[in-house]
Amino acid sequence: MDTRSLQLLEFPKVLGYLADFAVSVPGRRAAVALTPLADLERLSERQGLLAECLELHRDAVFRLSEFPSLDGLFESLGGESVPLDLDALFAIQAVLIQAGQAREALAPREAPRGFPETARPLLRQMAEAAPVPKKTMAALARCLAPDGGLRDESSPELFSARAEIRAIHRRCTRQVKDYVQEQGLSPFLQDDFMTISSDRYVLPLKSNFKGRIPGIIHDYSQTGETCYFEPFFLVEVNNRLQELKKEEREAEAKVLATLTLLCRQEWEALLASYRLLVALDVLFACAALAEATGGVIPEVGANEPVRLPGARHPLLILGRAAGAGVVPQDIVLEPQHRALIISGANAGGKTVCLKTLGLLALMAFSGLAVPAAAGCSLPFWRKIFVFLGDEQSLEDHLSTFTAQIRHVSRAWPQVDGTTLVLLDEFGAGTDPAQGAALAQAVVDGLLEKNAWLAAATHFPALKAYGLSKPGVRAACMLFDPAGKKPLYRLAYDQVGASVALDVAREHGLPEEILERAHRYLLLEGADSTSILDRLNELALRKQEELDELSVQKAEEKKKTARIRERFEKRLASLLDEVREASREISRSYQEGRLGRKQAQKALAEAGKRLIEEQAATDPGVADAAKPAVADFESLTPGDAVHLQSWNKSGRVLDKDLKRRMLKVDMGGVCIWVDARDAAAPSGGDTRPGGGGWSVKSDPEPSGRSPVVPSFVLDLRGRRADEAVAELAVFLDESVLKGRTQLEIVHGKGTGALRREVHDFLRASPQVASYCLAPADRGGDGMTMVELA
Known part of the structure; x- marks a missing residue:
């Protein structure tokens, strides 16, 4: 990515804000060094990690705390065998402890209850990929x-050395106390306790008494009033103490050398743990x-369109309290467009739009969330x-124009379809x-190179x-047409006036100069202000209507969601009530309080109540569930129909006008069905000859009661145990839904499946009677059931 473009778009400033959110010095350094990725696969992986980290951040499952930098330490570990000091070892331990906590949070050895194994897979993989320096952790x-x-x-x-040092301290304390009491030295001492000077036990003696007690003076206080005096009886003990101190230092040096050796042996695992923490910090x-800017993760791909609804410049958001006053822009290019030409008033926001597009692209390609709306x-x-602003240079003898041309010329050979x-x-x-x-020619050349382009201009020709x-x-x-002030809103398929005179007036230019400029415009015939004002007014009205429609759409969507939620809750409640009522009826039947027919009637009434209340709760359910049936009079042999109860399509072979029945061929099986069970086939008219037939709602013939449609269960191909289990469920559902007539298709075959079905029906309390179907409706291959 061109470094000059990064600077012009102020991408380093965004990284500076990003670094402020890091908790560690190495994390801040890594954040500032973030760059756009050139590999789409790596970018997709980084976006996936960010998505999981956003979820982790919102759930507050794990938080990083500050950890030390180990960058210089790794350089010393890779060199000569110089032992690390305690500060370095404590820094390593702090990193390893927090890395262990991160691993446990991201890839727990035992997932908590309700925590799926596949939760946050990328972070889990990232944590598991960093090896654990177990020996170093245990030793530290x-x-x-x-x-x-x-x-x-x-x-x-x-x-051993420290134990003996402590024993000497206790012995010295006891001997000094006895010596002071025996010699009556308390008046000569500055303090009533023993102290250490030059790494030896001494007594704080008042200077004017130094000649009265035999011993060695090691030092004086700053005021000179106290001398640190070693009695002769402590000399041998202090000498032994010095030997032990030397042994202690040698033992400590061996421990440090051992710990350093372990760190060198597990250097790669130690480095991986450190890098894991730095990556997590970033x-x-x-x-x-993302949370501070209201950012979302965009879809990035070679064939993705430019679609940034509600885009906001991140530096404007971060530089103001909660982004107050930042007007979002919808930066959108349709698939057929490759370039965007923005016009409008000076200081109206054109350059900000260009910078917002470029900066959000850099953020997206760096794996950051962009401050825009979803989608x-x-x-x-x-x-x-990027070619922005006045780039003249006195040192390089470049004017504004020549600087632009030089920069474009240098970049031109690199421009292609991914630019x-x-x-x-x-x-x-x-x-x-x-x-x-020249500007139009440059745009033509960029389009010929299949590059993407966004430009801001005041040229009428452009x-x-x-x-x-x-x-x-x-x-x-x-x-604003009235106040002549910019609204910082982007409107498409329109051109805007530069309104230079209005901007000059706003910034205090004398009125007489503005009047003279206006006269010059009229003389040259270049004043198109009124036309552009009218266009701007129309564009503003269009944008306001679009905003209003957008708000109405959002409100309707919320309203529909609330209605659907209430309906689903009510439906769930009704189902619970009917289930409970059905259980109570079944218990009453089993206990003998209800007869078989009474129980079946009660179950049918419960199912009917469910259907009625469901239709009352959501009237659309009843209308949607009611099939559109064929007009019986218009049907002729050869017409295609779809049988609702069988959920299969077939062709009409014959009609029974008296009984209003149809003989239908379904793949070689011919059956008679009620005309109201026949609906239009999906896909429209499939009748040979192209004849049409009408579809109408389900009217009842005058003077006749509605015919309950047959309900069919096809058990062909099932094993006996599967068929019986499915039949039991089907009977229960049919009773709950108020069905009275059923058709069980079991096929002819050897007759074994038919016998199993009949044995079950014979023992079932819901069944009033059953018989084989007539020859024209399936014969031995189907059983017709009448429910009680």
Whole structure:
């Protein structure tokens, strides 16, 4: 990625804010060093890690605390065998302890109850990929004491030396106390306790009494009033103490050397644990930045469109309290567009739109969330070139125009179909006609290279170009027609006026100069203000209507969701009530309080109540469930029909006008069915000859009661035990739904399945009677059941 573009888009400032969210010095360094990725697969992995980290951050499952930097330490570990000091070992231990906590949180050895094994798989894989320096961790835990030193148990030599040193201290304390009491030295001492000077036990003696007691003076206090005096009886003890101190130092040095050797042996695992913490620190910082900016993770791919609804410049959000006053922009390019030409007033937000597009692309390609609404996406641009503002240079003898041309010329050979180019006022600084022509030519060349482009301009020719050129979309920054102030809103398929005179008036230019400028415009015939004002007014009205429709759509969506939620709750409650009622009826039947027919009637009434209340709760359910049936009179042999009860399609062979029945061929099986069970087949008219037949709602013939449609269970191909189990469930459901007539298709075959079905029906209390079907409706292959 072009480093000059990163600077112009102020990407390092975003990384600076990101670094502020890191908890450690190495984390902050890694955050500042973050760069856009050139590999789409790596970017997808980083986005997946960020998504999981956002979830982890919101759930507050794990939080990192500050840990020390080990960068310089790893350099010393890779060198000569110089032992590490205690500070370095404590720093290593702090990193390993927190790395262990991170592993346990991200890849627990035993997942908590309700915690799926596949939760946060990328973070789990990241944690498991870092090997654990087990020997080093165990050794540091055994040797390092909480007070910042080595434990006595670090080695037998150290334990022995320290134990003897403590014994000497106790012996010295006792001897000095006895000596002071025997000699009556309390008036001569500055304090009533023994102290240490030059690493030897001494007494704080008042200086004016130093000649009265035999011994050695080691030092004086700053005031000179106290001398540190070693009586002769302590000399031998102090000499032994010095030997033990030397033994202690040697034992400590051996322990440090051993610990350093372990660190060198497990250097790679130690480095992996450290890198795991640094990577997690950066990820948590990315998650915190996403929450601070209201960011979402965009879809990035070679064929993704430019779609950034509700995009906001991150530096404007982070630089203000909770992003107050930052107007979101919908930066959108349709699939047929490759370029965006933005026009509008000075200081109206054109450059901010360009920078927002470029900066959000850099953030997205770096694995960061972008401050935009959900559903955002971007093509995977591998190069971004930015040409913004006044780039003149006195040192390089470059004017504004020549600086622009030089930068574009240098970047031109690298531009291809994976490039985004941002042009701000390109062609300015020279003759307007020639500058506009040059700008149009550059845009043509970029489109021929299949590059992506966003440009801001004041050239009228380039504005017209944006409206007329295929593959280019025009947009303008809206402004208030009454107050002539920018609204910082982007409207598409419009061009905007520069309103230079209004901006000059707003910033205090004298009115007489503005009047003279207006007269010059009228003389040159270049005043198109009224036309552009009208266009702006229409664009503003259109945008307001779109905003209103968007709000209404969101409200309707919420309202529908609330209604659906209430319906589902009510339906669940009804189902619970019917289940409980059915259980009570079954218990009453089993206990003999209800007869078979009474129980079946009660179950049927419960099912009927469920259907009625469900239809009352959601009227659309009843309407949707009611099938559209064929007009019986218009049906002729050969017409295709779909039988609702069988959920199969067939063709009409014959009609019984008296009984209003149809003889239908379903794949070689011919059956008679009620006309109201026949509906239009999916896919429209399939009747030979192209004839049509009408579909109508289910009217009842005058003077006739509704015919309950047959309900069919097909058991062909089942084993006997499977068929009986399925039949039991089917009978229960039929009773609950108020069915009275059933058809059980078991096929002919050897007759074994038919016998099993009949044995079950004979013993079932729900069945009033059953018989084989007539020959024209299946014969021995189907049993017709009448429920009680």
